[in-house]
Amino acid sequence: xxxxxxxxxxxxxxxxxxxxxxxxxxxxxxxxxxxxxxxxxxxxxxxxxxxxxxxxxxxxxxxxxxxxxxxxxxxxxxxxxxxxxxxxxxxxxxxxxxxxxxxxxxxxxxxxxxxxxxxxxxxxxxxxxxxxxxxxxxxxxxxxxxxxxxxxxxxxxxxxxxxxxxxxxxxxxxxxxxxxxxxxxxxxxxxxxxxxxxxxxxxxxxxxxxxxxxxxxxxxxxxxxxxxxxxxxxxxxxxxxxxxxxxxxxxxxxxxxxxxxxxxxxxxxxxxxxxxxxxxxx
Numbered sequence: 001x002x003x004x005x006x007x008x009x010x011x012x013x014x015x016x017x018x019x020x021x022x023x024x025x026x027x028x029x030x031x032x033x034x035x036x037x038x039x040x041x042x043x044x045x046x047x048x049x050x051x052x053x054x055x056x057x058x059x060x061x062x063x064x065x066x067x068x069x070x071x072x073x074x075x076x077x078x079x080x081x082x083x084x085x086x087x088x089x090x091x092x093x094x095x096x097x098x099x100x101x102x103x104x105x106x107x108x109x110x111x112x113x114x115x116x117x118x119x120x121x122x123x124x125x126x127x128x129x130x131x132x133x134x135x136x137x138x139x140x141x142x143x144x145x146x147x148x149x150x151x152x153x154x155x156x157x158x159x160x161x162x163x164x165x166x167x168x169x170x171x172x173x174x175x176x177x178x179x180x181x182x183x184x185x186x187x188x189x190x191x192x193x194x195x196x197x198x199x200x201x202x203x204x205x206x207x208x209x210x211x212x213x214x215x216x217x218x219x220x221x222x223x224x225x226x227x228x229x230x231x232x233x234x235x236x237x238x239x240x241x242x243x244x245x246x247x248x249x250x251x252x253x254x255x256x257x258x259x260x261x262x263x264x265x266x267x268x269x270x271x272x273x274x275x276x277x278x279x280x281x282x
Contacts, residue, residue, distance in 0.1 A: 003029075003062065004025065004061070006059070008023060009022040019048070019207045024212060030179065030200060031185045031199050032199065035188075035190065038190065043157055044207075046186065077153065080155045083157040083161070085142040086142070091129065094127060096130060096145060100149075106148055112148060139159060152184065200212065210277065218272055223266070225238050
């Protein structure tokens with residue numbers, strides 16, 4: 001069963017079309033990334049799926065439930081971490097998580113709060129007020145709040161934006177553990193190194209889907225800059241980013257013993273995504 005199914009989803013704000021006919025499906029237990037520039041429609045898409053925004057037309061189903069008509073049944077099964085952490089600054093991390101747990105009527109709440117604090121590595125700061133936290137640590141508390149009721153689908157809007165690299169890496173370790181446990185993660189991001197960690201990626205621009213594919217296959221759409229150096233000359237070429245294309249090009253050189261080095265520099269995921277967006281008619 002798919003965790004998320006969307007057909008012909010449209011959302012307009014007056015004359016501005018935020019989503020223009022979105023169709024996509026997200027299998028359960030996957031890490032699904034939505035990438036695109038600011039204003040692409042990523043946040044509107046997530047808010048529609050969690051029932052915060054009413055679509056203009058089209059259908060969306062999360063766990064086979066309608067985000068609007070089945071709002072209360074769905075909210076018991078999904079978690080939502082917004083782009084800006086919505087936390088009570090004067091309360092501690094533990095008290096914020098406990099408050100959300102009570103709102104969700106979580107059983108054995110004290111135990112569940114302790115478990116999610118340990119899972120998100122907040123034990124040493126659990127009793128500290130939120131206003132003493134860095135932006136990255138606030139995002140971690142926000143993640144813990146989204147996890148307290150053990151959701152089946154977790155929506156994360158720019159979860160590690162403005163987070164230092166070390167904390168970002170640990171956050172992705174947590175995301176992978178959740179997916180391995182069967183949780184579906186739907187993540188919006190503009191960070192291409194994060195998109196590369198997803199199982200599948202949708203490229204969104206101006207409310208339209210430009211491409212849906214795995215990061216591995218998206219990288220194959222790019223070019224590889226190949227530089228072969230021998231004793232007295234350097235030959236360079238730009239070829240397709242596939243093992244077969246690289247091998248074919250090297251066969252032209254015969255790989256003699258006097259070739260001292262072979263450098264391979266493939267296009268980055270960010271370069272390829274930007275090129276796909278640039279090629280889309282405006």
